[in-house]
Amino acid sequence: MKRIVILGAGTAGTIMANHLNHEIDKESWEIDVIDHRQEHYYQPGYLFLPFDIYEPEDIVKHIKDFIPKGVNLINDKAEKILAGEKKVLMQNGDLIHYDILIIATGCNIAPEEVEGMNGKEWRNSVFDFYTFEGSLALRDKLRKWEGGKLVVHITEMPIKCPVAPLEFSFLADSYFKNKKMRDKVDITYVTPLSGAFTKPKATETLSHLLVEKNINQVNDFGIKKVDNENKKIIDYEGREVSFDLLVTVPTNKGDALIERSGLGDDLNFVPTNKATLQSLEHPDIFVLGDATNIPASKAGSVTHFEAEILTENILRYVKGEPLKEEFDGHANCFLETGNGKALLIDFNYTHEPVEGTFPFPGIGPLRLLKESRMNHMGKLAFRWIYWHMLLKGTHIPFVSTTMQMEGKHF
């Protein structure tokens, strides 16, 4: 018996377990999935939790409910990958041999990377919404907050779901309007980028929305430290932004396991071939989801497209065939703009998000890069699709793995 080990049972690991369970010859292959957690978190829900749009139970389920029969779930933390020996050392001391390893350990926030960020104001007036605990603590804070300066901040790129901080700002605007206290809140969006988003056309649309919603923008802000005493963030050029409530997205890093195993770059992301998803260093290691260093968005939708191509490549690898260089960086994200509306953006490595129709060229029904209620329904439906289709590896109807060019206004 040969063995495929999947490290991590989040979005990527769960989809791969389901795909491989269908596709691989079970007479000769065993599939193991390793995760120390019991719960699977629907991370896109962290955006809605602070505003009382979702409840915690909407976004947390048991990992084991999504791992198919026929796949072994090992409930322990991986300590170290011994790539030379094809083994994974577990926290309990077990050594697990693999023939193929799939790294799907995701990424996490690392507030300790910035001086003062997790100082005495952490979860007091400095919050994150990229963790379940952070998002929940922020909900409790917002419920009783009486207003003042709200600063929404990105520390450095890359971060998962790079549009989430913008969405947070838009939803905050709606939230305070609904609470009839928007006049008591001053919202500022602070980013290390030169504009609202990373790609020019979407930046134009999004900057316009920021202005329309009366959200101030501070660009090119390379944070040096959080001053807890005076409640300010300060950048390397000495610029200061003061806050009463800071909602920051700290540096995102791959799991410390990657660092211990000597497999990552300086942010613990694993150097990966961006078209095949094979590790650049070890041919028997494959990587997908937020754990890679590829220049695509770190998003569940991207992970879903990656998984379809990776499954095919693993089948090819097993047969000794050349890998398909097919992944194009395809991302397809709904972006909440507040007041029950959303935008939809669709892009890849080479094509930035543009206007058009989706998924049917010329028809839609979804409009790209335009605010609509239909897109908002799409975003809310994504949670259902996530739990019932995406994790199970079901192909989502009409949505192609690589990006489609028709119906788009380049």
Next chain:
Amino acid sequence: MEKIISGKTINVNEEGYLTGFSQWDKTIATEIAKEEGITELGPRHWQIIDYLQDQHKKEIPLSIRKIGKSGVVDIEEFYALFPQGPLKKATKIAGLPKPASCI
């Protein structure tokens, strides 16, 4: 798209990054620097430009964090030399593509 800098025609993308390094030279660097609000490139600027070009040649992805740890320049000085978005400015001046860490 084409652009004329000190009498030479060069090709740049819509954000002003050179599309091919072969067209780069020091005069072009100096002119792009002026457009970016850096009136004069001193020895420290050139050292950093050299370093970035060398890293790029070795296909090592560039990030502010890595440059800060390189021993060539610390983050504070990097910002002082290339204010407001040092990496995206320095790479543009050095004739390199916009780094993925700025995307």
